[in-house]
Amino acid sequence: MTTLFSDSSQPFYKFGETLFLDKIEREEWVHFLMDQFKSSGKVISEELAGVIVDRTGRHSYYVQYYARLCWSESDSTIQPQHLESAWSNLLNDHLPVFRQTADSLTAYQANYLKAFCAGEKQFTSQRVLRDYNLGSPGNIKRIETTLEDQEIMNFFPNQHEFAEPYFEPLFRKYFL
Secondary structure, X not given: OHHHHHOOOOOOOOOOOOOOOOOOOHHHHHHHHHHHXXXXXXXXXXXXXXXXXXXXXXXXXXXXXXXXXHHHHOOOEOOHHHHHHHHHHXXXXXXXXXXXXXXXXXXXXXXXXXXXXXXXXXXXXXHHHXXXXXXXXXXXXXXXXXXXXXXXXXXXXXXXXXXXXXXXXXXXXXXX
C-alpha cells in the first residue's frame, strides 16, 4: 500500500501525507469485544477476547473478522471450542490467498521464513546462513525487501512480523 504513495510511477505518488497508525492497544480491543458481544446478547470472557486479539496480532480487520466468526459459532456464551472452530474457518477462508503467495516464494524466501518462524534473529550470521541455506549476507536485504514489497512481512526497526496473521500458522502447517 505504501508503494501507491511513495513510488513515482504510481497514480497517487505524493498525493498526500502518509500517516502510519499504531495498532489499537490489546486492553482496548478486549473491552471493546466484550462490550460488543454483550450488546448482541452474547457473553465472551476477558480471557477468550484476549485470545482473539492475540491471534490476530491486533490487526483491526482480522480482530473483527475472527470475532464475527466466533459470534456465529455460539448461541449465548463463547467457549474455547468456538474460538478453535472459528480460527480453523478463518485459516481455511484465507488458504487460497496463502497458497498463491506461497507458490510465488523463491527457495531463499521460503528458507528465510522458516528461519523467522524458528525464532532466528541474526539472519546474516554464518550459522543461520548455512543452516537455512540463505546464500550470502548480502542476499538477506534483498529477501527482506521482496518479502516486504509482496506484503508478506513488515520490517520495523525493532520488530519483524508477518503482515497477515493467517500467514504464519498456514506457513508452519505446510512448510515446517
